Amino acid sequence: MSGAVSGFLTAVDDFERAIRSGVSADMEVADQRMRTAYQGATPAELTQAGKPLVAILNEVPPLARGQLAVLIGACVESGADPVACAPRVLANLAKNLAAAATFAKEWAEIMEEDLPDPEEDVEVPFTALFEVFDPFDVIAWWTQPDWERSALAMLQRPEVRRRLGPIRALLQERHDAFAEVSGRWNKCLDYVLRVLDDEPLIVLHRETGTGYRMRMSGMGDNFQLHTLLAHELIGSGFVAGEAPSAEAVAACRDADGMVPTFGSFNLVSPEGNWIWNEGTPSDIPVIDGARLLVLDPEPYRRHWPAGRFFPYMPGDLVFERALSAEEAAAWFSHVKPADATGATENPA
Incomplete structure (x- = not known):
């Protein structure tokens, strides 16, 4: 040597x-x-x-x-x-x-x-x-x-x-x-x-009918993804709500430790099935070459320690752009109406 x-x-x-x-x-x-x-x-x-x-x-x-x-x-x-x-x-x-x-x-x-x-x-x-x-x-x-x-x-x-x-x-x-x-x-x-890297993600916000193109890497679980989604959409003013703290966001990316935070959305599939916070982004279905995720209102208040499931694995969610109204409508065509989904409950 x-x-x-x-x-x-x-x-x-x-x-x-x-x-x-x-x-x-x-x-x-x-x-x-x-x-x-x-x-x-x-x-x-x-x-x-x-x-x-x-x-x-x-x-x-x-x-x-x-x-x-x-x-x-x-x-x-x-x-x-x-x-x-x-x-x-x-x-x-x-x-x-x-x-x-x-x-x-x-x-x-x-x-x-x-x-x-x-x-x-x-x-x-x-x-x-x-x-x-x-x-x-x-x-x-x-x-x-x-x-x-x-x-x-x-x-x-x-x-x-x-x-x-x-x-x-x-x-x-x-x-x-x-x-x-x-x-x-x-x-x-x-x-x-199951970790995804450089993975295209289309996010649809049902209440506003808006859509967003993002790219995710190094997400250990959906708690991490949920926190970063709230930061990108609420923190940047695209949708209304209370954004997570800067410390919670940093913990989900590359900072040490865990920081208490709260839920902002209900994550669901285009079919209306709940995407569990305890699961991973690989649970989000792929449609037309991208993971397609729908954000609904929270059914009840949720809290969790924000951070990384894998301490040596930095996570990132890159906001690429807001979709045009026509693009969003095209993606929404894959989504069942909220009152017709028969959604299954998420215990998280």
């Missing part, structure tokens, strides 16, 4: 050599030394360590691989290149999800007890399960939380999401299959896989 060498970086070099030597005892000693040194590592050191660690990720024994992935995720959170680190981590996550789902399915068929919690110690001797289940499937089950944590560090970066390609759909499919057979739905992983 080039550049200045610290205690942590030296430990990373030693770990890399131990892995490539193939001697288990050396690997264990070097791994422990690296994890001890990590406690005192600086962000600059973690930034340098990301690439060499991900380069040896697939050479590490499967039982220790997930923990190394968590360390790589920590390096990314401190400044390591997420584009360089993500492909190998996400490929392993896809493989691990499939194997963990197989373990969960076979456990339900063979065992007469609930699935063990992968974040707790197993009561039966761990290796005893290798006699009943495929060893990799067993390891995948217990390391699944590690792969999810590491992947979240990568997927919160727009530069990674822009390069996902087909693996996004594969990860979503495998996450859904894993959740179905195991009962372990990872909300964070599910939501981050």
